[in-house]
Amino acid sequence: MTNWTEIAKLEDIPKLGSRVLKTDTVNIALFRTSTDEVFAIKDACPHKQGPLSQGIVHGTSVTCPLHNWKIDLASGEALGPDEGCTNTYDVKIENGTVYLALPAKEAAA
Amino acid sequence: MKEKLVLIGNGMAGVRTLEELLKIAPEKYDITVFGAEPYGNYNRIMLSPVLAGEKTVDDIMLNDEQWYIDNDISLYKGKSVTEIDRVNKKVVAEDGTTADYDRLLLATGSNPFMIPVPGKDKDGVIAFRDIYDVDTMLQASKDYKKAVVIGGGLLGLEAANGLMKQGMDVTVVHLLDSLMERQLDKPASSLLKASLEERGMKFLMEAATEEIIGNGRVQGVRFKDGTEVEADLVVMGVGIVPNTGLAKATGLHCERGVVVNDVMQTFDPAIYAVGECAQHRGIAYGLVAPLFEQGKVAANQLAGLGYAYYQGSVTSTKLKVTGIDLFSAGDFNEEQGDEVISLQDQAAGTYKKLVLKDDRIKGAVLYGDTIDGTWYFQLMREETSIADFRKTILFGQHDLGDAGHGDETRVMALSDDAEICGCNGVCKGDIVNAISKHGLFTLEDVRARTKASSSCGSCTGLVEALLASTVGEGYDASPNKQAMCKCTEYSHDEVIAAIKQNELKSIPAVREFLEWKTPDGCAACRPALNYYLLARWPEEYQDDAQSRFINERAHGNIQKDGTYSVVPRMFGGLVKPNELRAIADVCDKYDVPEMKVTGGQRIDLFGVKKEDLPPMWKDLTDAGFVSGHAYGKAMRTVKTCAGKTWCRFGTQNSTGLGVQLEELTWGSWMPHKFKLAVSGCPRNCAEATIKDFGVVCVDSGYELHVGGNGGIKVRVTDLLTKVDTEEEVLEYCGAFTQMYREEAHYLERTAPWVERVGLTSIKKRLLDDETERKALYERFIIGQKVSQVDPWKARAEGEAAHEFTPLKIA
Ligand code: SRM
Ligand SMILES: Cc1cc2nc3c(=O)[nH]c(=O)nc-3n(C[C@H](O)[C@H](O)[C@H](O)COP(=O)(O)OP(=O)(O)OC[C@H]3O[C@@H](n4cnc5c(N)ncnc54)[C@H](O)[C@@H]3O)c2cc1C
Numbered sequence: 024m025t026n027w028t029e030i031a032k033l034e035d036i037p038k039l040g041s042r043v044l045k046t047d048t049v050n051i052a053l054f055r056t057s058t059d060e061v062f063a064i065k066d067a068c069p070h071k072q073g074p075l076s077q078g079i080v081h082g083t084s085v086t087c088p089l090h091n092w093k094i095d096l097a098s099g100e101a102l103g104p105d106e107g108c109t110n111t112y113d114v115k116i117e118n119g120t121v122y123l124a125l126p127a128k129e130a131a132a
Numbered sequence: 133m134k135e136k137l138v139l140i141g142n143g144m145a146g147v148r149t150l151e152e153l154l155k156i157a158p159e160k161y162d163i164t165v166f167g168a169e170p171y172g173n174y175n176r177i178m179l180s181p182v183l184a185g186e187k188t189v190d191d192i193m194l195n196d197e198q199w200y201i202d203n204d205i206s207l208y209k210g211k212s213v214t215e216i217d218r219v220n221k222k223v224v225a226e227d228g229t230t231a232d233y234d235r236l237l238l239a240t241g242s243n244p245f246m247i248p249v250p251g252k253d254k255d256g257v258i259a260f261r262d263i264y265d266v267d268t269m270l271q272a273s274k275d276y277k278k279a280v281v282i283g284g285g286l287l288g289l290e291a292a293n294g295l296m297k298q299g300m301d302v303t304v305v306h307l308l309d310s311l312m313e314r315q316l317d318k319p320a321s322s323l324l325k326a327s328l329e330e331r332g333m334k335f336l337m338e339a340a341t342e343e344i345i346g347n348g349r350v351q352g353v354r355f356k357d358g359t360e361v362e363a364d365l366v367v368m369g370v371g372i373v374p375n376t377g378l379a380k381a382t383g384l385h386c387e388r389g390v391v392v393n394d395v396m397q398t399f400d401p402a403i404y405a406v407g408e409c410a411q412h413r414g415i416a417y418g419l420v421a422p423l424f425e426q427g428k429v430a431a432n433q434l435a436g437l438g439y440a441y442y443q444g445s446v447t448s449t450k451l452k453v454t455g456i457d458l459f460s461a462g463d464f465n466e467e468q469g470d471e472v473i474s475l476q477d478q479a480a481g482t483y484k485k486l487v488l489k490d491d492r493i494k495g496a497v498l499y500g501d502t503i504d505g506t507w508y509f510q511l512m513r514e515e516t517s518i519a520d521f522r523k524t525i526l527f528g529q530h531d532l533g534d535a536g537h538g539d540e541t542r543v544m545a546l547s548d549d550a551e552i553c554g555c556n557g558v559c560k561g562d563i564v565n566a567i568s569k570h571g572l573f574t575l576e577d578v579r580a581r582t583k584a585s586s587s588c589g590s591c592t593g594l595v596e597a598l599l600a601s602t603v604g605e606g607y608d609a610s611p612n613k614q615a616m617c618k619c620t621e622y623s624h625d626e627v628i629a630a631i632k633q634n635e636l637k638s639i640p641a642v643r644e645f646l647e648w649k650t651p652d653g654c655a656a657c658r659p660a661l662n663y664y665l666l667a668r669w670p671e672e673y674q675d676d677a678q679s680r681f682i683n684e685r686a687h688g689n690i691q692k693d694g695t696y697s698v699v700p701r702m703f704g705g706l707v708k709p710n711e712l713r714a715i716a717d718v719c720d721k722y723d724v725p726e727m728k729v730t731g732g733q734r735i736d737l738f739g740v741k742k743e744d745l746p747p748m749w750k751d752l753t754d755a756g757f758v759s760g761h762a763y764g765k766a767m768r769t770v771k772t773c774a775g776k777t778w779c780r781f782g783t784q785n786s787t788g789l790g791v792q793l794e795e796l797t798w799g800s801w802m803p804h805k806f807k808l809a810v811s812g813c814p815r816n817c818a819e820a821t822i823k824d825f826g827v828v829c830v831d832s833g834y835e836l837h838v839g840g841n842g843g844i845k846v847r848v849t850d851l852l853t854k855v856d857t858e859e860e861v862l863e864y865c866g867a868f869t870q871m872y873r874e875e876a877h878y879l880e881r882t883a884p885w886v887e888r889v890g891l892t893s894i895k896k897r898l899l900d901d902e903t904e905r906k907a908l909y910e911r912f913i914i915g916q917k918v919s920q921v922d923p924w925k926a927r928a929e930g931e932a933a934h935e936f937t938p939l940k941i942a
């Protein structure tokens with residue numbers, strides 16, 4: 024069962040920027056694109072665990088701040104010649120509020 | 133429904149065009165390819181090493197048949213097109229296969245020129261053009277002994293070398309008195325001949341072939357003067373003729389080649405032509421680099437983008453005979469009014485010659501030592517004035533102060549596990565494999581695929597050398613005008629100019645005006661645009677935090693574990709006890725795991741959690757510190773020495789002047805990091821001569837030095853001038869800094885900038901033109917009014933709080 028948890032207001036996340044949600048188990052990065060889509064992915068780059076939340080967002084991808092891998096926000100997959108994948112989480116926006124589908128154990132946190 | 137594109141000619145230019153097209157418009161066409169040769173697409177250039185036994189046919193495949201399948205391209209290999217029906221827009225192949233087109237791309241290459249002498253059709257007389265020819269030669273080398281190669285040009289010599297490597301006794305027959313006369317001048321040509329002779333190659337110069345003799349199979353060649361030479365194999369390597377038969381038959385306008393305009397269109401607007409078969413502005417090229425540029429333009433047009441134009445190419449040549457290094461480019465035979473500088477060392481077998489006009493390189497010939505060929509070629513294409521380093525130019529770029537990786541020709545001699553890119557740990561073998569396996573041709577391709585040279589860039593020269601030697605001359609040297617990034621066709625200079633001329637004042641405005649190809653730009657162009665706008669419109673432009681790298685957004689250096697480092701500014705390296713105490717207290721309070729004295733005369737606090745940054749900054753701000761910008765493309769530090777106050781050699785108050793300079797310049801954003809230093813005497817303890825702006829105090833005043841760099845590539849400064857007073861030091865510093873801020877490319881430090889624009893032009897404007905100097909200084913001061921707001925204090929007081937506070941589940 025999907026467990027939608029209210030996380031933030033859309034305007035809490037800067038356009039083309041991100042916020043980090045800290046849970047007991049993982050840090051989740053929430054990204055907002057220029058068209059106000061929001062994506063949530065684990066805040067750890069598949070390369071060397073760089074904090075993706077600190078990268079530069081463009082289109083629907085983010086460039087990792089440590090060594091410039093490009094990660095697709097929708098799939099969590101590395102783009103281009105790099106290979107690797109990080110977890111993604113479902114997000115919905117209703118009336119300007121961002122909800123996240125947290126896996127059960129993280130929701131409990 | 134998709135439009136139909138048909139390509140005739142499955143060679144290097146045609147398929148390259150398809151690759152470019154698939155990159156930008158993968159869905160636009162149903163593509164059909166006809167190729168007369170029974171293979172996928174291979175690297176024709178590399179036939180020479182195949183013949184010499186240094187590579188196999190498999191090594192030189194660029195796109196195998198799977199590539200066509202993966203890209204939904206119908207490939208008719210081994211099928212020659214015999215007719216183009218322009219009325220019904222379809223092509224017909226020799227076996228009756230037909231294909232309709234909306235757009236047709238001709239890339240039929242060239243035919244080898246066979247000298248029209250009796251006997252040219254005998255068995256054992258062939259050209260050197262394709263895999264079939266190479267197979268024939270390899271077979272002949274097993275069965276026969278004597279080979280004659282007609283033609284002492286590039287192609288002929290590469291064929292001769294290959295056959296010699298296969299154990300044949302080879303004689304090269306040349307009509308003129310010097311080899312490769314189109315690429316080499318006489319001295320270089322005779323050096324080349326001598327070293328080929330040393331390897332066992334024989335030459336018959338000034339020999340005009342009259343007949344090829346033999347009953348059935350060739351037995352020899354007879355010359356006009358009546359002499360003969362024995363031969364079991366004759367290779368014609370005398371030249372090529374653009375393959376225009378098909379185009380002519382269908383009524384397209386042809387001269388030497390199929391005539392095309394600047395968008396690679398023939399006289400029939402539905403038909404494009406690229407490669408050796410095409411003639412553009414009177415020239416049909418016979419090297420791949422220009423053909424690839426043509427392919428890019430044709431792809432851009434076929435994709436319907438329509439903004440790329442082909443304006444002709446400047447080409448350079450190398451001979452692919454292992455162990456012989458020669459390079460030539462441009463007009464290397466001087467004319468009236470040209471100047472020549474040359475260097476010849478007969479014993480060492482080296483020869484270098486540059487032909488100059490108005491301090492610009494017009495042509496170059498290098499023999500024996502070709503490391504600097506690429507550099508000269510770049511100077512030539514960019515029309516850089518060499519006035520500043522004319523005296524040493526022949527000694528090479530190395531002599532300009534490159535303490536980096538140096539000798540690039542030796543790179544091929546390295547073992548496969550030699551590390552080329554120190555930042556990303558990429559070895560030579562990885563790079564060479566990636567180049568061969570994925571058919572890479574450009575530095576950018578290699579960067580994307582292997583990451584080599586994508587970080588600090590110091591190994592770029594080595595990677596380029598690997599590219600050049602792995603794919604031959606086919607590699608795309610950086611084009612004349614390099615686009616800022618993949619989001620645009622425009623170069624840094626064009627963007628800077630457009631921002632100024634058209635008063636563009638926001639990132640979206642720039643992107644819209646210059647028709648950016650991506651909606652938000654990328655991690656390369658956004659920070660650059662943000663900087664250019666800030667530098668141009670300091671008072672009006674609204675800084676865009678999301679277009680800054682994380683270090684500048686968070687005002688600290690991100691560490692490998694995601695924590696940050698904090699470096700408070702210590703003006704001129706001076707510090708007071710209470711300040712040291714405050715730093716110590718802050719470290720205790722926030723559990724800073726490590727402190728270190730930096731190379732920039734201040735203290736680095738490592739491992740600070742992001743959430744702790746604003747409160748920590750509050751404490752530091754209260755103690756009187758401002759940000760050290762150790763994280764920014766910004767003014768960093770002013771290093772000073774003890775100076776006159778204490779030192780027995782000091783001539784001026786270097787410490788005090790350093791503090792003044794730091795007070796003047798702190799907080800300013802720059803294209804790249806910017807460092808200063810002031811030394812109190814020529815002993816130069818503050819290392820002022822490797823700084824972006826360095827002052828060396830002398831008894832009679834102050835020497836100002838610019839363009840130094842102590843990093844990846846050490847470069848010693850150039851002396852800008854000498855001034856008498858501290859006020860002048862400050863003014864010159866502000867003016868120089870502002871010129872750099874307004875004109876350099878983003879991420880270009882002063883060292884490469886000074887080399888690119890030339891010290892002479894900088895001097896002219898700063899020294900000779902007082903009005904311009906004062907105006908630059910004035911603009912610097914205006915910018916500083918806005919910039920000298922301590923970012924740490926602002927954030928300690930709550931600015932951009934979202935950046936530092938994690939979200940919590942409500
Ligand atoms: C802390 C320090 C080393 C130290 O402990 O001494 C340092 C640390 C870093 N340097 Fe440096 N450099 C430091 C002095 C230097 C010096 C020496 C100097 O300034 O006198 C140099 C050579 C001089 C020069 O720049 O010409 C130097 C040349 C570099 C370079 C190469 C720059 C170049 O143009 O070649 C880089 C890479 C870059 O900028 O792209 C670099 C990059 C870095 C980075 C920012 C790497 C990064 O991107 O994370 C390091 C950040 C560490 C951190 O998290 O704080 N650092 N770095 C020094 C800080 C000085 C300061 O007080 O601000
Ligand atoms: C041995 C050798 C060494 C070389 N070394 C270098 C070098 O070091 N550096 C450099 O820059 N250049 C070099 N070149 C030149 C370079 O290979 C050519 O400039 C380049 O391959 C030309 O590309 P293209 O696509 O125009 O022609 P090609 O690559 O020749 O392709 C044309 C293709 O079209 C096919 N074709 C022709 N007519 C038809 C038809 N009617 N129907 C179907 N298919 C047809 C041909 O069979 C051929 O496969 C070398 C060439 C050779 C032969």
Ligand code: SF4
Pocket residue numbers: none
């Ligand atoms: S501090 Fe400088 S030299 Fe040391 S590892 Fe980092 S970038 Fe390299």
Ligand code: FES
Pocket residue numbers: 068069070071072073074087088089090091092
């Ligand atoms: S950790 Fe993300 S690119 Fe290296």
